[in-house]
Amino acid sequence: xxxxxxxxxxxxxxxxxxxxxxxxxxxxxxxxxxxxxxxxxxxxxxxxxxxxxxxxxxxxxxxxxxxxxxxxxxxxxxxxxxxxxxxxxxxxxxxxxxxxxxxxxxxxxxxxxxxxxxxxxxxxxxxxxxxxxxxxxxxxxxxxxxxxxxxxxxxxxxxxxxxxxxxxxxxxxxxxxxxxxxxxxxxxxxxxxxxxxxxxxxxxxxxxxxxxxxxxxxxxxxxxxxxxxxxxxxxxxxxxxxxxxxxxxxxxxxxxxxxxxxxxxxxxxxxxxxxxxxxxxxxxxxxxxxxxxxxxxxxxxxxxxxxxxxxxxxxxxxxxxxxxxxxxxxxxxxxxxxxxxxxxxxxxxxxxxxxxxxxxxxxxxxxxxxxxxxxxxxxxxxxxxxxxxxxxxxxxxxxxxxxxxxxxxxxxxxxxxxxxxxxxxxxxxxxxxxxxxxxxxxxxxxxxxxxxxxxxxxxxxxxxxxxxxxxxxxxxxxxxxxxxxxxxxxxxxxxxxxxxxxxxxxxxxxxxxxxxxxxxxxxxxxxxxxxxxxxxxxxxxxxxxxxxxxxxxxxxxxxxxxxxxxxxxxxxxxxxxxxxxxxx
Numbered sequence: 001x002x003x004x005x006x007x008x009x010x011x012x013x014x015x016x017x018x019x020x021x022x023x024x025x026x027x028x029x030x031x032x033x034x035x036x037x038x039x040x041x042x043x044x045x046x047x048x049x050x051x052x053x054x055x056x057x058x059x060x061x062x063x064x065x066x067x068x069x070x071x072x073x074x075x076x077x078x079x080x081x082x083x084x085x086x087x088x089x090x091x092x093x094x095x096x097x098x099x100x101x102x103x104x105x106x107x108x109x110x111x112x113x114x115x116x117x118x119x120x121x122x123x124x125x126x127x128x129x130x131x132x133x134x135x136x137x138x139x140x141x142x143x144x145x146x147x148x149x150x151x152x153x154x155x156x157x158x159x160x161x162x163x164x165x166x167x168x169x170x171x172x173x174x175x176x177x178x179x180x181x182x183x184x185x186x187x188x189x190x191x192x193x194x195x196x197x198x199x200x201x202x203x204x205x206x207x208x209x210x211x212x213x214x215x216x217x218x219x220x221x222x223x224x225x226x227x228x229x230x231x232x233x234x235x236x237x238x239x240x241x242x243x244x245x246x247x248x249x250x251x252x253x254x255x256x257x258x259x260x261x262x263x264x265x266x267x268x269x270x271x272x273x274x275x276x277x278x279x280x281x282x283x284x285x286x287x288x289x290x291x292x293x294x295x296x297x298x299x300x301x302x303x304x305x306x307x308x309x310x311x312x313x314x315x316x317x318x319x320x321x322x323x324x325x326x327x328x329x330x331x332x333x334x335x336x337x338x339x340x341x342x343x344x345x346x347x348x349x350x351x352x353x354x355x356x357x358x359x360x361x362x363x364x365x366x367x368x369x370x371x372x373x374x375x376x377x378x379x380x381x382x383x384x385x386x387x388x389x390x391x392x393x394x395x396x397x398x399x400x401x402x403x404x405x406x407x408x409x410x411x412x413x414x415x416x417x418x419x420x421x422x423x424x425x426x427x428x429x430x431x432x433x434x435x436x437x438x439x440x441x442x443x444x445x446x447x448x449x450x451x452x453x454x455x456x457x458x459x460x461x462x463x464x465x466x467x468x469x470x471x472x473x474x475x476x477x478x479x480x481x482x483x484x485x486x487x488x489x490x491x492x493x494x495x496x497x498x499x500x501x502x503x504x505x506x507x508x509x510x511x512x513x514x515x516x517x518x519x520x521x522x523x524x525x526x527x528x529x530x531x532x533x534x535x536x537x538x539x540x541x542x543x544x545x546x547x548x549x550x551x552x553x554x555x556x557x558x559x560x561x562x563x564x565x566x567x568x569x570x571x572x573x574x575x576x577x578x579x580x581x582x583x584x
Contacts, residue, residue: 003047003072010041016054018075028075032056032068038317039063041124048129048174051078053136055123059144060318064118066094067127067138069177079177083121083140083165087114095177104164109154113145114163117319120144120151121166125196125281130171132214133231135180137201138170139218141194146275147307147321148190155188157264159256162187167195169218169226171233181233186222187256190266191246191305192275192320193222198283198371200293204354206236217353219284219295221277222246224257227353239356241349242278243300246271266305274303276367276434283371283412285380290394292350292359294380298367299345303327315548316496325495328505330487330562334570337440337507344441348372348382350397360397366441368434371412373424383409383426389454403456406467407449408435425455430511439503445470445510472514475576478522480565482558490559493552497544506563516564516573527557 001008006027007019014033017026032054033039038061045054051069059065065083070076082096089105091097096104108114126139143151143166155161167186172179186193200217204227207213214230223244227236235255246263262269276298284295306326314324346367350359370383379400380392385408391401405428413426429451439445447468454464482490494506501512508514520526529535532553534543544553567573 001045001047001052003052006072008045008047008052008072010043010045010054012040012042014039014041014056016041016045016052016070016075018052018072030070030075030077033063037063037118043125043127046127046129047072048136051174053127055125055127055138057122057124059118059120059122059141060146060320062117062144062317062319063120063122065121065123065141066096067123067136067172069136081138081170081172081177081179083123083138083168083170084108084114084119084143084163087116087119095172096179099179107155107160107162107164109152109161111154112150112152113319113321114143114151117144117151119163119166123170123196126198126218128199128201128216129174130201130216130230132201133171134174136172136174136177137199137216137230138172139194139196139199139220140165140168140170141196142167142189142192145319145321146190146192147305147311148188149307150312150321151190152188157188157259159187163189167193167220167222169195169199169216169228169233171230183226183228183233183235183255185218185220185224185226185257187259191222191263191271191303193220193277195220197221197277197279197281200284200286201230202286202288202353204291206354215353217286217293219279219293219297219351221273221275221279222257223273223278223300224251225293225295225351225353225356237353237356241295241351241358242273242297244272244278246273266307268304268306270302270304272302273298273300276301276303280368280434282368282410285372285374285412287374287378287380287394289376289378290350290359291352291354292394293353294372294374294382294394295349295351296369296372296382297347297349299343299347301343301367310492314496315493315552317547318496318500324499325492328491328495330484330491330559331566337505337570337572341441341443344438346385348380348392348397350380350394362392362397362399367438368410368432370409370426373413373415375415381413381415381424381426383411383413383428389413389426389428389456404464405454406452406464407446408432409454410434421457423455423457425453428452428454430509433500435509435511436501437499437504439509439514440505440507442509445472445508445514448511470510472510472517474514474517474567474573476521476561476564476568476573477517477519477576478561480561482555482562486555486558487562489552490555490557490562493548494556494559497547498556506560515560516567521557521560521564524554524557528553531556 306323366385
């Protein structure tokens with residue numbers, strides 16, 4: 001955030017710093033979290049009045065969420081609001097104390113993982129200041145762990161144990177942080193349906209006789225588009241904007257989604273959407289001239305939230321409470337990965353929030369396309385997963401301009417004016433989380449391009465650099481080792497610990513090294529030194545010996561080699577020149 005000659009930056013390790021905008025000098029720095037716990041900051045601070053506010057991240061790792069407002073001049077703490085109670089349900093000396101005692105404490109049981117792991121509810125992205133109502137709107141994230149039966153085993157979905165304020169929109173007094181109102185988009189969330197997606201304030205003709213009414217709009221992961229009265233949180237509409245089966249597609253008279261019994265029981269049900277959501281963090285935008293909201297949606301990838309012995313005994317710091325490998329197999333027939341690519345997809349949806357329906361849709365072959373920017377000139381700018389930066393007609397959705405980027409553009413573009421000229425800038429690269437996990441969704445890997453800020457103006461004539469060459473030799477680096485038992489164990493531990501960077505099914509997008517083609521996989525000792533002891537910590541690859549033992553580390557190597565040779569068998573990789581597949 002930029003304000004009054006200062007740049008406010010949230011640092012990954014939990015610090016909030018104020019920098020001199022002209023010199024970069026650190027004016028003040030606050031540690032906003034307990035750094036002995038796995039907190040991070042992955043979102044930007046926001047400035048309102050004389051305060052700067054920041055949330056935090058880490059719900060999957062086991063933390064308790066909150067937001068803190070500091071004085072912009074000296075960094076003094078102004079107020080703090082926790083999003084979930086402390087395990088003893090006692091006052092924190094925070095702005096949230098009163099509403100916890102009155103309401104939220106009673107929506108949690110007295111036992112379960114939330115009492116030891118914090119409960120989650122991190123507010124890591126969506127924070128909006130409402131100038132008209134002088135309040136701060138907070139989008140709250142998922143529980144820790146996701147699995148409600150492990151998180152709060154005393155509770156149920158009857159309404160008494162909603163686990164406030166998980167997956168909620170919170171309105172707080174801007175001066176004091178005191179609670180004003182809330183709306184919970186997903187009561188007792190057990191599907192990772194965060195409400196951290198960007199919120200938009202607008203004036204819509206939803207008042208008496210079509211008069212303007214100030215509203216807040218959000219399209220969170222769960223697939224509903226919400227329109228709330230900004231002053232008091234009254235639900236005006238909740239309409240599905242994407243396919244989903246976790247509810248009947250309706251809300252009841254109390255504004256609660258009508259959740260299906262199957263989605264509650266999770267008996268191997270394929271839930272839609274999965275944790276990637278119908279709309280993830282990629283910002284949507286609103287054009288008051290067209291009255292449309294432009295949402296980068298995902299084809300709702302299905303997911304099995306499996307509860308079994310593997311989920312209860314997972315050896316991972318990524319704590320979901322479900323079996324991460326439940327839908328995996330260490331062997332699969334030719335064509336399986338190609339088929340999974342057909343399940344991927346997304347779209348740019350121009351949503352009419354008054355009519356509760358799309359005005360137009362632009363489909364994409366892949367999910368996680370970029371955030372949107374809507375301009376007064378009647379354009380919508382968006383980057384996509386194909387590496388294009390595109391301008392659409394805001395009224396019709398027609399493509400009016402495009403430019404090839406070197407990388408995709410997941411972030412929302414921005415526009416500004418300098419010396420009478422308008423510029424549009426966008427952050428481009430391949431380094432977002434979806435690119436690390438979903439390499440299997442790509443027809444071919446990408447190259448690890450550096451992140452770039454790319455800026456356009458009318459008449460601009462600069463050239464972008466050419467993409468880096470892809471030099472990876474896609475062939476196994478060692479003979480096949482192991483057996484069905486070690487492959488199964490390795491698959492389980494890989495799913496719990498490795499897929500978030502190196503890709504599901506051990507298929508990397510190319511942003512992070514594909515372990516199937518790594519020379520390190522050829523040697524047991526080298527593998528153990530990297531995966532266990534952290535020999536490449538300086539490169540970002542930390543060791544896992546404090547989580548998984550030596551046999552499990554070696555089992556992961558066996559699984560990775562099995563995936564390498566499976567690619568050879570299925571015709572998507574070459575056998576090494578020194579050893580044919582028949583010599584394994």
